[in-house]
Amino acid sequence: MDHIFSITKKPNKTAYRQNIFYKLEKSSLCSISCTNVLAFSTESNIEETNSLFWSSNVYVADLNSPWQVHKILVNSSPVTVLQWDFTGELLLIADESGCVRIYRPKDYILNDWALVLQTTLQGEHILAAAFFHSGKRICLNAEKKDCSSYIEKFQHVKFACSVKQFGGRPASGALLLTTTGMLAAILLPQYASQTPMLVATESLGPTRLLVKTADICYGKNGHFLLAVSNGDPSVPIQCYNVSVKKVEDKCVITSKSLLSFFLDEAPKEAMMDQLTKDKCTVSHIKWIMREDADSLVVTASSSKMSCLQVWELREKALPVHKSLGNSENPQSFNTVLWQYQRHFQYNSQVTSIATSKLSLLNSISSGYIVITFADNTIHCLYRDTLKCICSTTLSVRPRYLGEPNAKYQKVNTKISNIDMSWLGNILLIVDSDDGLHLFKLPPQIESSAPLSVPYCTTILEYCLVSGLDWLDLLLVLRPGMLDALCDRLTESYNRQPASVQQFFYVQYLCIKTSLYRLSFQGQAKANDLTQFLMLHSISTAFKSLLRPSEMNSHEKSPADSLANVIAEGQSDVDKALMHLEAKEFTVETTTLQSLQQLIQWVADLALNLLVKLPDSRPVSGKPYELLRDVKALNMLREMLVLIRIWGLLRPACLPVFTKSDASLDVLALVFRLLSRLVQNVNEPDDALIDECCLLPSQVQIQLLQQINNRTVLASPQLAQQILPLQLEFNNEPECLACSNIESGSGQIVDTIRHLYLGRTPRVVKQCVRCGASAGTVPVTRTAAIRAWDQRWLRSCQCGGLWRMQVYS
Template sequence: MDHIFTISKKPSRTLNPYKQNIFNKLEKSILCAVSSRNVISFSTESNIEECNSLYWSSNVYVADLNNPWQVHKVLGNSSPVTVLQWDFTGDLLLVADESGCVKMYRAKDNILNDWVLISQTLLQGEHILAAAFFHSGKKICLNSDKKDSPSYIDKFQHVKFACSVKQFGGRPANGALLLTTTGMLAAVLLPQATSQSPMIVATESLGPTRIFVKTADICYGKNGHFLIAVSSGDPAMPIQCYKVSVKKEDEKCTIKSQSLLSFFLFGAPKEAMMDQLRKEKNCTVSHIKWIMREDADSLVVTASSQKMSCLQVWELREKAVPVHKSLMGNSETPQFYNTVLWQYQCHFQYNNKVTSLATSKLSLLNNISNGYVVVTFADNSIHCLYRDTLKQIAYTTLSVVPRYLDEPNSKYQKVSTNIASIDMSWLGNVLLCVDSDDSLHLFKLPPQIESSAPLSVPYCTTILEYCLMSGFDWLDFLLVLRPGMLDAICDRLTESFNRQPPSVQQFFYVQYLCIKTSLYRLSFQGLSKANDLTQYLMLHSISTAFKSLLRPSEMNSHEKSPADSLASVIAEGQSDVDKALTLMHLEAKEFTVETTTLQSLQQLIQWVADLALNLLVKFSDSRPAAGKAYELLRDVKALNMLREMLVLIRIWGLLRPACLPVFIKSDTNLDVLALVFKLLSRLVQNVNEPDDALIDECCLLPSQVQIQLLQPSNNRPVLASPHLAQQILPLQLEFNNEPECLASNSDSNAGQTVDSIRHLYLGKTPRVIKQCVRCGSSAGMVQATRTAAIRAWDQRWLRSCQCGGLWRMQVFSA
């Protein structure tokens, strides 16, 4: 469990008096949660931006895990925050407090530092204790019987799982289930995005009578119901379980709660241990967690006092009970009846008080409880335990070094710092901690499935393939990889992907390129390959967008579409672009596009031509003798795609000459498009051993035409970079202050700012742009020419950057 970083706020010379007085009362108000998109949210008891403030406040912040020092304040709450919860997609953030206020936030236009309130509900006089978003019914697991299968379809299975609430047509509803300390349930149903109907709120009692609940946890049943385990905090009282169903009927919502079996902690066979704990003063049931979030039948419960703690695992099992002889009648054969009972499984004991508890969020293997229980104690020790046996896998201690120790004569007041809350990433690779001093800490965790062995290449490939199929973000997995295994993982992932059927490859191709690019970015040797893959991803996207504008003629009797006919002509190896046009024999209608649309795409057309020129110029340096390999130049598929785009641009230039790329030439009669197409066609014929005449012609290109260099990514300071492996961990970081140790040596901010999506120049210091939080690419916020084609292009990158990272709005002062 390596400690990756610690992020602290600026040291303050004044101590907030509320910290010592009410921290014990409000220990639940310091929380943290990690979304499926690896966006972290955490609540603090002070304002990070105003370190010297003497006023208490409960604030919620969000940040991307790749640069967690760049935090954004979502809200400042007057009541202590008691629940922080993300939905399955990572889009919605639920914030609830002890005054009964429930708020749901969404990032406006997918901008990470701009959040809007989409719903608000007030449960007057209720202290909200737990919450869970409705399940969407989608669940993908690794098939343990076919985990070595080369096919993704066989290797990963869609598990039958019912959604929590169904709408018209069986679609899953969006909303959340809430539980308060008085035993009240509340269901909040959000309206559909296209609907004007109001939000629906329903309430119901958890049991026949209202009960006091101190700690609780909610999980999902496979039939669409919820399972809730609650405790009053008294270890002498039973741990009660309930089955809760939420249904939507017309414009109303109903909640049904059914009591299930309960059990007593003191019913465990370890009587000596429990007797000792029973004698302790102030012994309470402090935490309850379902072992699995989906279809769980096991609970881990903590009973702790100031001096000692005990974790117990209880499992719901079916047991055959013999029938008494007096009830068997005349039958002489033994008879049994099956019943369901809670059975004690194992325990873990420690001589300190439990402060927080977390379990794995995903079960990668279906119906198999693989994963961990991570527990922290008052001495700041962190224990990683097996979920089923509670045997210790890893152990570490959070050593908090106060910032003021560097100044021997300082007047800083020292306070004790304890871990307040922890949460695991969805893939279970890292553990996020927030302490009582509002600092963040990140730790590596052992592999989820192969915990007894170090990371292996087959295991890493399987996890990345799971992310490819399920759509989960893989950033937390990048933080635990060793640099020496990156090439082997990339090779194995490529080999595995190429064995998939064409339909599977086509569907997951963009995501596959994003994963490979992120892997290459983790090493200095792979940065050139990452840049090539980024350019190829953009070329692939432009090709898809351009071909989608082609429409087959109504009178055309050919079976091939215009795009297929274009590809077949390119495959013939014609090196003359004008002869390629005559060989196509297609009707003009099939390639006719409105002139306004063509003009709006001019910047994309210009980028394609610039890419072709840049590749040919670099070709002379890419020979094996030079020792440099440009992967894009060796990719015949990419070169043919580029040739297709040049032919298409040639055709569109006849319809709208103004849409053609602009070149600064030494000879006004030089046809640059024809020359580039000819050179690319000769290159495709033999990419590994080109003739010397082709190399000489490529060397002459800079003297014939001015070549606009393509600007690489910004390479802004991020965790998932080759610099992390060179640092001494843990990194000591500060909120809203970029670390110099992770910064690139090259000044990528010099010169003009280029829109990485529309490929326009935004100026040297544009006032407002949006930047990717991972690769640092920039994009303009001002709307461009609004044709249907350019709107579709912008929508392609609205949710995230081409690397998969989220956008962050950047405002520069004049």
């Protein structure tokens, strides 16, 4: 369990003024979404270190740049619940006063959040919450985990959604539990114009009961399962089956009591003698699998000792008395009972517990339990045996600004809360001093072995199929396994059917690009893949504008006709036009004019590739990936033919070139050179190379923007640092700064619309992963450009989220 980083507040000279808050009981929380966005609560203001006012604050940050935090809530009551939904878009925040808020990023901007709903359960202390399940669950097929086909390797497990709407569509909402045993269901409206949210309440049991610790999991039939305790070990751990249904315009909650069990029913040797002497409480309850109700872990703690017990539901055959059955054939009655399985003891009080959010294998033996204690030790345990895989200690050293430590009261920093990432690769910790800490965890499936290339390939394939974010895996990879991992992932992807490859193609390119960015040697390949991804997107957008001239012509689309002409190897762009039907490639002139910047970028890319050809020969060094990709070069040729046709319709949409000879036809020249290069990409002839050498003297070539300067965790610099990194909130670490230099002019370029934004634009959208920038001011609003902007509304082309960057 390597310690990756610790992030703390800025040291404060007047820290002694805040000592009054250190005496309060801390209740900080943290949670990681499936998109690897961190949400955590603090009981002090991170920005104002000398504040004398208490408040419970909620912050969010991306895992790739966790020092860039954004405050979304300042609350007067302590926050008790932080819960993400399955999409990573909705964040539920609940507090001690019964106030429930659900937030969503406004326009998908990470540092701009909008309140979706707010309601109050008057006089209630909200203890636990869970969003409704969507009914989608993908697991690795253990019997076919070595199979090459994604369809056979990963299976959709039959799982019912929590609440169904009209037509069986899953509803969006959340179930809440309070300390008085009250259930509340919140049903979000399906559309913004719909009636307000539905809120229903119901008692968990026949009568209201005191609940001090509880946990919620999902049943296979769409119901919820709740395990609750009032903290007294002599009182049974009670379980309930809760279902939520939408009936017309009402929400109905049904709660049924299930089997319960006593902790003292465990064998005597499992319970500690010290627990019977000291004041013991049931401090934590956790379902081991969030999507299965067969196993439960319970912790009983005193001030000096703790015991963690695992209980499982087992089917047991009970004998039937002979007076009630057939004496000749003894009968038995099958029933389900809670059975004690195993335990783990430690000489300190439990402070937090976390289990894996996602079960890659559809079995209880995969994954682990992480538990922390009051002495700041962290233990990672096997789920099935509770044997310790690894353990470590969180050591926090307070920092002061040049003042003697004796002037300040020593702060005893404790672990407040922990949470795992969805893939189970990292552990996030928030301490009582509002600091964040990140640790590596062993592999979830092969926990006894070090991180291997086959395991990482399987995880990346799972992300490809399920749509989960893979950033937490990038942070635990060793630099030496990157090349082998890229090669194995490529081989596996190439063995898939053509339809599967086409469906996952963009996500596959994003994963490979992020892997190459982790090494200094892979930066050139990452740039090439980024440019190819943009070229692929532009090609898709341009071809979507083409319509067949006859409605009954379904055999061959205009895009197919264009691909056939390119495959014939024609090197003259004007002769290629003669084989195409002009009506099928006609587009409105206003649409063409709005696409001029994209057309310009395609032409600039072709020139940049050709001018690099002389230096890409094997004798000069490593070849450029994009130059060796026949598919990419043919895609470029297709785009040049389209540009040629559209230029006849609207000359103003043509790319602009600065030429030494006014009569030079640059498009025709570039198309001819690319056609010759496609014939032999590995060994281009000397005449072609000589013509490429003359290009800079014939036409001015606009250099394309390379990777931006960015300071992120998932970078080559991380492997060169001594861990753990000591970071500070809202302060970029210089040790992780990327040394890449932007393209010549120093101006910021919109990597989506390919427009110049100037040297210091006032406001831009910036990707939290690759550092790409995008403008916020709308441009010419044609249907085509609106569709283009919508393509990148949710995320950057690399898959990273957007954040608003304001330059002063």
